[in-house]
Amino acid sequence: MEEIKIYVAQKLKEALNEKYNLELSYEEIFSMLESPKDKANGDIAFPCFRFAKDLHLSPNVIALEIKEELSAEDKIEKIQVIGAYINFYVSSGKITDDILGKIIEKGQEYGSTNIGNMRNVLIDYSSPNIAKPFHLGHLRTTIIGRALYNLYKELGYTPVGINYLGDWGRQFGLVIEGYKRFKDEYELEKDPLHSLSDMYARANNLAKDDEKVMDLARENFKKLEEGDEECLNLWKYFRDTSLKEYYRIYDLMGCKFDVYTGESEFSVSERTNEVIDMLNEKGVLTESQGAKVVNLSENEPPCIIIKSNESTTYALRDLASILWRARNYDYVKSIYVTSYEQIHHFNQIFRVAKYVVDEKYIEGLVHVPYGMVRLKTGKMSTREGTVIYLQDLIDDAIKKSMKILEEKNTDVEDKEKLAKQIGIGALVFNDLKHNKIKDVVFDLNEVLRFDGETGPYVQYMYARISSILKKASFDKNNIKDSSYEYNDVETEVIKLLGKLPNVIKEAAENYEPSILTRYIIDVASAFSTFYNSNTVLSEDENEKIARLKLVYGAGVVIKKGLNILGIETPEKM
RNA sequence: GCACCAGUAGCUUAGCUGGAUAGAGCACUCGGCUACGAACCGAGAGGUCGGGGAUUCGAAUUCCUUCUGGUGCACCA
Numbered sequence: 001m002e003e004i005k006i007y008v009a010q011k012l013k014e015a016l017n018e019k020y021n022l023e024l025s026y027e028e029i030f031s032m033l034e035s036p037k038d039k040a041n042g043d044i045a046f047p048c049f050r051f052a053k054d055l056h057l058s059p060n061v062i063a064l065e066i067k068e069e070l071s072a073e074d075k076i077e078k079i080q081v082i083g084a085y086i087n088f089y090v091s092s093g094k095i096t097d098d099i100l101g102k103i104i105e106k107g108q109e110y111g112s113t114n115i116g117n118m119r120n121v122l123i124d125y126s127s128p129n130i131a132k133p134f135h136l137g138h139l140r141t142t143i144i145g146r147a148l149y150n151l152y153k154e155l156g157y158t159p160v161g162i163n164y165l166g167d168w169g170r171q172f173g174l175v176i177e178g179y180k181r182f183k184d185e186y187e188l189e190k191d192p193l194h195s196l197s198d199m200y201a202r203a204n205n206l207a208k209d210d211e212k213v214m215d216l217a218r219e220n221f222k223k224l225e226e227g228d229e230e231c232l233n234l235w236k237y238f239r240d241t242s243l244k245e246y247y248r249i250y251d252l253m254g255c256k257f258d259v260y261t262g263e264s265e266f267s268v269s270e271r272t273n274e275v276i277d278m279l280n281e282k283g284v285l286t287e288s289q290g291a292k293v294v295n296l297s298e299n300e301p302p303c304i305i306i307k308s309n310e311s312t313t314y315a316l317r318d319l320a321s322i323l324w325r326a327r328n329y330d331y332v333k334s335i336y337v338t339s340y341e342q343i344h345h346f347n348q349i350f351r352v353a354k355y356v357v358d359e360k361y362i363e364g365l366v367h368v369p370y371g372m373v374r375l376k377t378g379k380m381s382t383r384e385g386t387v388i389y390l391q392d393l394i395d396d397a398i399k400k401s402m403k404i405l406e407e408k409n410t411d412v413e414d415k416e417k418l419a420k421q422i423g424i425g426a427l428v429f430n431d432l433k434h435n436k437i438k439d440v441v442f443d444l445n446e447v448l449r450f451d452g453e454t455g456p457y458v459q460y461m462y463a464r465i466s467s468i469l470k471k472a473s474f475d476k477n478n479i480k481d482s483s484y485e486y487n488d489v490e491t492e493v494i495k496l497l498g499k500l501p502n503v504i505k506e507a508a509e510n511y512e513p514s515i516l517t518r519y520i521i522d523v524a525s526a527f528s529t530f531y532n533s534n535t536v537l538s539e540d541e542n543e544k545i546a547r548l549k550l551v552y553g554a555g556v557v558i559k560k561g562l563n564i565l566g567i568e569t570p571e572k573m
Numbered sequence: 574g575c576a577c578c579a580g581u582a583g584c585u586u587a588g589c590u591g592g593a594u595a596g597a598g599c600a601c602u603c604g605g606c607u608a609c610g611a612a613c614c615g616a617g618a619g620g621u622c623g624g625g626g627a628u629u630c631g632a633a634u635u636c637c638u639u640c641u642g643g644u645g646c647a648c649c650a
Contacts, residue, residue, distance in 0.1 A: 034592070047592055049630055059630075083593065084630090129650070169650055263650085291648055299575080300646080307648045314650050343577065344645050371579085372643080404612070422612095433598095434586065437578065439643065446585070450612055452598040453586090460612050468609050506589080518587065521597080532605095532614045551609090573612080 001043070001095065001498060004075050005033055008044050008088055015069035020055060039492065042080065042087035049084050059084030092491045099498040103553040104476050110556055111500040116157030120329045123149050123159055125337040126250075126257070129166030130242035131175050131200060133193040134249045136388040136442060137339075137380060140370050143431050143566065145337040146255055147513035148368070150564040152333075154504050160329060164321065165262030167239050169314065171200070173221030176234050177213060178203030192241045201382045222311055225268045239264075249390060253424060254566060266320040267312050275319045275356055279305065282355045294352050303348045318349050319356055326361040333364045335511070340369035340437065368511045370436040376443070388442065397423030400448045401456070405573075412572050421568040422456055423448075428567050429455030432517045453521050455567055458558060461524040465555040466571040468536055474548050484546035489533060493526045497553045500560070513565060520561040527554045 009030040016022040016029070034045045048062040055062060063081045070086075072079050078089040103110045125145020128138045145161070152159045178199030186195035207213040224231040243260070250256065266272060276292075279285040284294050290308030305316045325334055336346060346367035354362050374380070380387045401422040405415055412418050430447050434440070450456040468474075486494065499519065507515040536547040559569045 031590075035589095036593075037588095037596080038593080041593070045593085047631095049592075052630065085593065166650060171649070289647075293647075302647070304647050309648080311648085313648070317650095339644090340578065341644060342650085345650085347577095369578085374643090408612075438586090439579075441585095443585090446599090449599075452612095454598085454612085456612055457598095460610085464610055464613085471609065510589095514587095515589095518597090525597085528613060529615090531609080532611095535609070537609050573610095 001090070001495075004090055004095075005030065005044055007075060008046075009033060011070055012046055012066070012086075015066050019065055019069050020051070022051070036085075036087065039488075041082060041085065042078075043090040043495075044088040046086045046088075047084055048086065052084075092495075093485060095498070096486050096491055096494040099494050100549045100553050103497065103556050104479065104549065107476065108556060108560055111504050111560055112154045112156070113501065113505070114156030115505075116152065116155045118156065118158050119332040121152045121157040121159050122162055122325055122329055122331045122334040123152070123337065124162045124164050124335065125149075126255070127162075127164040127166060127338075128242075128246065129171070130262075131172070131193070131238045132197040132242075134246060134390045135380070136373050136390060136393065139390055139393075139427075140339070140373060140431060140436075140440075141337045142250075142253070142255060143428050144368070144370055144436055144513060145335075146566045147432060147516070147564060148335060148337065148508070148511060150566065151504060151508040151513065151516070154564060155508055157332075160259060160331075161257040162259045162261060162325075163257040165239070165242075165260065165264075167235075167242075168224075168263035168267050168312075168317065170218055170221045170311070172224060172235055172238065173217035173219065174203045174207065174214075175200045175238060176220040176224075176231055177217045179234060193245050196238060196241070197382060218309065218311070222309060225311060235264075249394075252394060252420075253428075254568070261321075263314070263317045263321075266317040266324070269320075271320040271324060272312055272316055275316060275323060276305070278356050279352075284352075284355055294355075296348060296351055303352050305352075315345070315349050315352070319353060322349070322353050322361070322365070323356050326357040331361065331364050333366055334361070335366045335368055337368045337370070339372050341372070343367065343369050366511065368436070371439040373440045373442050376441060393427065393444075393447070394424060396444065397427050397448055399423075401426070401450075404450065410573060412570075418570055418573060421570050422450075422459060422573060425455040425459055425562075425567040426450060427455075428565060429458070429517065429562075432513045432565050433521075435514055436512060455562075456573075458520055458524045458562060459567070459569060459573060461527055462555060462558045462562070462569045463571060463573045464531065465527070465551055465558070468551050469548070469555065470571075472537055472544075472548055474552060476552060479549065480541075480545055482542040482545035484542045486546065486550070487534075489526075489530045490547070490550055493523070493530050493554060494550060496523050496526050497557050500557050504564070516561055517565060520558060520565075523554060523557050523561070527551075527558075 009026055012029050013024060013026050016024055032046060034047065036042055036045045048059045048066065051062050052059045060083055063084055063086050067079055067081050067086055070079055075091055075094060076088050077091040080087050080089070123145055126138060126142040128134060149159045149161050175196060182199045182202060188195050203213065203217070207217065220231055224235055276285065279294060285292050285305060286295060288302060291304050292306040293302035293304050295302045303315050304313050307313060325331060350362065350365045353365065375386055377386060398419050402415065402419040405419055427447060433453065503516055503519045507513055534547065536544065536551055538544045538547065562569050
């Protein structure tokens with residue numbers, strides 16, 4: 001379709017010049033071209049409103065006159081003027097053959113490109129704070145990050161998934177404090193993370209009433225940074241225990257990282273010292289109220305690099321990590337997926353980073369913010385006991401799909417596995433369906449919906465597709481020739497399939513997986529319409545072959561799309 | 574107080590750098606399983622695109638203003 005647009009733009013340029021002596025650039029004309037929403041208006045449209053004023057003619061007359069200069073040929077089947085629009089109808093036979101041919105040739109590789117040229121794209125996602133169970137708040141970064149990872153992979157980049165654990169900072173001074181005070185009250189072995197987070201919450205509460213507790217926590221953290229053995233051992237225990245638990249959850253969700261690192265690796269060390277030296281060298285590190293800071297602009301609080309008690313800050317550790325990432329990976333992009341609460345933070349450190357790394361690495365820094373998850377009752381709060389743990393949510397999702405499998409008497413060998421694929425798929429799909437910046441009010445019923453625009457709906461279409469292909473023993477490497485002209489419904493499905501490469505590109509460029517999610521819904525829904533009104537395994541051999549190609553194409557696109565989103569595609573359900 | 578983000582049908586939402594009657598899903602009312610899987614499909618009803626102004630041939634989309642909600646603004650991360 002792209003080539004045809006180029007062709008149309010070229011012809012229009014000539015026509016405009018010929019008829020009205022208008023010298024418009026080819027790029028300008030190309031960008032004016034639209035895709036009509038209503039397919040009755042063709043495939044490509046050129047609006048003529050803007051010429052009316054200068055030419056003193058009505059847009060409709062202009063459109064008609066330009067049309068006179070054009071002739072339908074080859075790729076263009078028909079040119080028609082409706083109102084101010086010149087509508088181009090592309091010969092659908094050629095288009096559908098091109099698209100299906102490409103899909104059949106490439107199989108699951110369809111939609112992949114190599115524009116990334118294997119360059120490194122770092123994606124920092126999930127990155128939970130240790131010593132807390134994995135909860136709903138961690139879910140979005142994990143799911144969005146993974147989708148971005150897969151999208152960049154499809155574009156031929158080398159994505160590097162970094163799980164940058166929140167494993168350093170004063171909060172661990174507080175966890176240590178809580179642990180010292182309350183550890184005997186818990187059965188740590190049984191449920192270490194809930195116990196630890198509870199101890200932390202209690203210490204935090206104590207600190208609110210008693211400033212001394214917070215001082216002790218700061219002291220603990222300072223000792224930790226100085227390498228105190230007792231504190232360090234406790235911290236290691238927190239970290240190991242947390243990781244063990246996280247691995248289990250990631251495994252359940254089919255989520256993998258290339259690198260596990262954490263703030264602790266960028267605390268007091270040569271790494272942070274080097275950053276401090278660089279800032280000093282550039283003369284931007286100044287003292288303010290006992291802390292060392294970098295001033296950014298007049299009316300803005302500075303970026304704090306070192307606290308007045310000499311502890312490192314989040315900002316300093318992030319800067320050290322940017323330096324490390326630049327050196328170690330020579331990245332073209334370094335993406336951070338966090339909630340929008342941290343917009344200001346990243347904005348600051350990206351500006352300070354110019355004193356630390358080369359310009360090209362600054363340009364590659366991207367913060368991808370997403371909206372917050374909140375409950376109907378408000379924010380999640382450990383103290384109020386309103387935190388939703390991911391494990392519980394996943395269990396609910398699996399239980400619900402298991403129940404449906406039983407109701408439907410689904411006949412598969414491994415029901416457990418299937419229930420997992422569907423339940424978790426529903427969860428993930430639901431999260432990736434909306435624009436990432438929007439806040440989400442968590443509603444269990446909504447998340448576990450299986451009808452309409454949901455994960456199970458799309459998975460179901462895929463299962464039906466698999467079922468047909470299997471029944472027909474379809475082999476893409478052995479397709480008989482056939483002559484067949486696709487009907488409107490079929491043509492629409494095929495044209496949609498043709499958009500996949502562009503959709504992947506757009507979703508990646510906008511850091512917006514929902515673009516892909518919605519596209520998959522469109523494909524599944526168009527396919528379903530086709531499926532309900534056309535018999536694939538028809539008596540007519542030509543028709544059957546042609547329709548099987550379409551079915552195969554839809555299968556490839558749905559599977560590919562879902563897999564990019566991190567959702568599995570069972571063949572039967 | 575300053576800055577950023579969001580505000581589209583009862584609910585959840587799509588709408589690309591402004592373009593042809595604002596698309597979906599859920600819920601609601603009808604209709605469709607002796608078909609390749611009804612976790613489906615078709616039809617209907619439902620909209621002052623938060624309010625006001627401006628730019629334009631043309632605005633949900635751009636600009637200004639205002640209201641509502643959210644988030645962030647120096648030693649938490």
